[in-house]
Amino acid sequence: MTISIWRYSHLALAVSSFLFITLASVTGIILSFKPITEKTQSYRSKDFDKLTVAEVISQLKKSYIDIGEVTIYSNQFVAVNGTDLHDQSGNFYVDPATGKSLGKVGKENAFFQWVTTLHRSLFLHETGRIFIGLTAFFLFLIATSGTILIIQRQRSFKKFFGKIVKDGFAQYYHVVLGRLMLIPIIIISISGTFLSLQRIGIIKEQKITHKVDFDALKTVPKRMVSDFKVFKNIPLSQIQSIEFPFSEDVEDYFTLKLNDQEITVNQITGEILTTQPYSNATLLNNLSLDLHTGRASAVWAIMLAIASANILFFIYSGFVIWWKRSSGRIKNKYQSDQAAFIILVGSENGTTFRFARAIHEQLLKNGKTSYIAELNDYKIFPKAKQLLVFTSTYGQGESPANAKKFISLLEKNPQNHSVDFAVVAFGAHAYPDFCKFGYEVNNLIAHQAWAKPLLEIHTVNDRSPEDFNRWATLWAQHSGLQLNSISKLLEAKPIKKQQFEVVGKTVSTHIETSFIIRLKVKGRKRFTSGDLLAIYPANDHRERQYSIGKIGKDIQLSVKLHGGGIGSGFLYNMEIGQVLKAVIIRNEHFHFPEKVKTVIMVSNGTGIAPFLGMLNQYGEGRNIHFYCGFKDSASFAIYENALQTDLPKLTKLNIAYSRAGEKQYVKDLLAKDATFICEALNDGGVLMLCGSLAMQNDVIDWLENACQQFSKQSISFYQSRGQVLMDCY
Numbered sequence: 001m002t003i004s005i006w007r008y009s010h011l012a013l014a015v016s017s018f019l020f021i022t023l024a025s026v027t028g029i030i031l032s033f034k035p036i037t038e039k040t041q042s043y044r045s046k047d048f049d050k051l052t053v054a055e056v057i058s059q060l061k062k063s064y065i066d067i068g069e070v071t072i073y074s075n076q077f078v079a080v081n082g083t084d085l086h087d088q089s090g091n092f093y094v095d096p097a098t099g100k101s102l103g104k105v106g107k108e109n110a111f112f113q114w115v116t117t118l119h120r121s122l123f124l125h126e127t128g129r130i131f132i133g134l135t136a137f138f139l140f141l142i143a144t145s146g147t148i149l150i151i152q153r154q155r156s157f158k159k160f161f162g163k164i165v166k167d168g169f170a171q172y173y174h175v176v177l178g179r180l181m182l183i184p185i186i187i188i189s190i191s192g193t194f195l196s197l198q199r200i201g202i203i204k205e206q207k208i209t210h211k212v213d214f215d216a217l218k219t220v221p222k223r224m225v226s227d228f229k230v231f232k233n234i235p236l237s238q239i240q241s242i243e244f245p246f247s248e249d250v251e252d253y254f255t256l257k258l259n260d261q262e263i264t265v266n267q268i269t270g271e272i273l274t275t276q277p278y279s280n281a282t283l284l285n286n287l288s289l290d291l292h293t294g295r296a297s298a299v300w301a302i303m304l305a306i307a308s309a310n311i312l313f314f315i316y317s318g319f320v321i322w323w324k325r326s327s328g329r330i331k332n333k334y335q336s337d338q339a340a341f342i343i344l345v346g347s348e349n350g351t352t353f354r355f356a357r358a359i360h361e362q363l364l365k366n367g368k369t370s371y372i373a374e375l376n377d378y379k380i381f382p383k384a385k386q387l388l389v390f391t392s393t394y395g396q397g398e399s400p401a402n403a404k405k406f407i408s409l410l411e412k413n414p415q416n417h418s419v420d421f422a423v424v425a426f427g428a429h430a431y432p433d434f435c436k437f438g439y440e441v442n443n444l445i446a447h448q449a450w451a452k453p454l455l456e457i458h459t460v461n462d463r464s465p466e467d468f469n470r471w472a473t474l475w476a477q478h479s480g481l482q483l484n485s486i487s488k489l490l491e492a493k494p495i496k497k498q499q500f501e502v503v504g505k506t507v508s509t510h511i512e513t514s515f516i517i518r519l520k521v522k523g524r525k526r527f528t529s530g531d532l533l534a535i536y537p538a539n540d541h542r543e544r545q546y547s548i549g550k551i552g553k554d555i556q557l558s559v560k561l562h563g564g565g566i567g568s569g570f571l572y573n574m575e576i577g578q579v580l581k582a583v584i585i586r587n588e589h590f591h592f593p594e595k596v597k598t599v600i601m602v603s604n605g606t607g608i609a610p611f612l613g614m615l616n617q618y619g620e621g622r623n624i625h626f627y628c629g630f631k632d633s634a635s636f637a638i639y640e641n642a643l644q645t646d647l648p649k650l651t652k653l654n655i656a657y658s659r660a661g662e663k664q665y666v667k668d669l670l671a672k673d674a675t676f677i678c679e680a681l682n683d684g685g686v687l688m689l690c691g692s693l694a695m696q697n698d699v700i701d702w703l704e705n706a707c708q709q710f711s712k713q714s715i716s717f718y719q720s721r722g723q724v725l726m727d728c729y
């Protein structure tokens, strides 16, 4: 089954029941306070667990002249319905150890009573009970489909509780809290469904009747109640109620409702007259009541309140996720058979539509006929001049839901004239199969006889507007179009920035200027090496990200000064003492693997930055091998000084100079240590890559071969186990 069937089921169930679920959750939260408030009253005897029925009855006989029934509530309060020595009749809480009255059993709180009726039947009697029963069952189905979605998202059952890739607040916490609250919610929903089935009468209640053989009743030997063997053997904690004999006649007897059966006891001899075990339905009903109401435990009642509050959060976050997805809905001015520009979008969560729409609107502004649709709507476009495909990748490098049919449609519907095409692949480096579906689509279209490539495939990491703008500018040039406000269209909400003071700067004397800049965080913010610092050099939407090395409490960045580079130029011109505004972005997939024995760090150029920090933070007593590449010793010099103090922490440092000496690249150094690297990976070691994408491609190609030869494994085997971490640019 595909991810989308479960997703649609999850959504359909949630939409059809969210009003009732909201009501049941709100009333559920209120009702969970009932057992909590009861627990705070002092009617429970501290000896409750030690007492037997014989002890309790003999104590009660001292304080009451007539007893009808003794009831033991789930909260372990004991109540007697009878008449005491002062001729006071009624229902009293008693201390079972002394038989003393603790106060009259009051009427149930009217507010809780009202909420209970609303929670159980919406004041609609039988019909309301059916609705509530269905709501509980729907909640169970929503929890089940949600569980399957989490398993699919995590790629296997084993990784159910594994790390979750952050994909927006609502989505992230929908999954995180969904996992945490799964068991309580499933318990609430199953027990709620069961109780409703019983109240509606689908599960029949057990009717217990005791068939006492009155002819066989004995009147000897006469015993004191406190000497009844059966009463001595039953602890109070196993009792729900004790019905006392109506008169002193031998035909009247004690009826004891225990937790698992009902028994009757001769009031003169103390022998057991009849035994009626509870049916499974009765046992399940009692268990469901305990679990659904929290009546037996204040701790569980608190858990129920938390789970109910979480259900409300799931409704909210689910709505946000749905809203984000559906905000990508399509409006078209021109029909598909009129348009010269066809934009097809593959998107699971709707964000790719934002980018596609920006281009669509630009085309319309330029007076072009543009048509935008989902990839699944691919067909013959009679007037198409350009086919632009924007698609994300999901699952394990799979297509998003609205692009599942594209590949078969492409083969079935060849265009009848030549069409230029370009593919923009949206993905995230956090996933091992970066933009895989985009590449697949690009390949397939390229093989069509009618298709003429307009531009190379372009990737957009993590919805980066910069990545996208680069493509848009290039595309506009090739298409002879004017781009005005793409960035405005893509503008995200204002970002909350933090202040950072420049506390150090070291500039390389090499002709290709690189520099190290140190920043002190003003205020409090947690970060670690491998996180990213996003700066906004022109104080507009333009963002530049730098990999952070954490040295002491400071941020250390390594930057290469690019002629005309707005980010590097901005940082280069900062003086010590000046303050800049920036944002720390958590980049969890590139954090140092603290629990791993061997770590192999590979970098070129300024990609050394996070590793300098990692060595400083975690280098002590570990097996760290560092392979770094520079042009020559002069370009390494600036980092050599920075490395000085932490150098002894390294197991081995390997430096490749591409323009001096043997003229080699990091890949060549790795190739020399191929056996060590493959063995380290097989042994659970981690290889971390930071630097240029060209270096990344080189190293990954080499590693693929090396792994195949050495261990007959593809590199994706290690990638999917988090053993090859990359942060290249």
Ligand SMILES: Cc1cc2nc3c(=O)[nH]c(=O)nc-3n(C[C@H](O)[C@H](O)[C@H](O)COP(=O)(O)O)c2cc1C
Pocket (backbone or CB within 6 Å): 153, 167, 346, 347, 348, 349, 350, 351, 352, 353, 392, 393, 394, 395, 396, 397, 398, 400, 426, 427, 428, 429, 431, 432, 433, 434, 435, 436, 462, 463
């Ligand atoms: C569950 C899940 C799986 C993903 N799998 C991949 C993947 O295999 N490769 C990749 O490059 N990106 C992957 N991504 C990242 C998305 O492709 C990326 O966030 C994209 O911008 C989402 O676009 P959309 O909102 O239009 O679907 C995945 C995201 C999620 C939430």
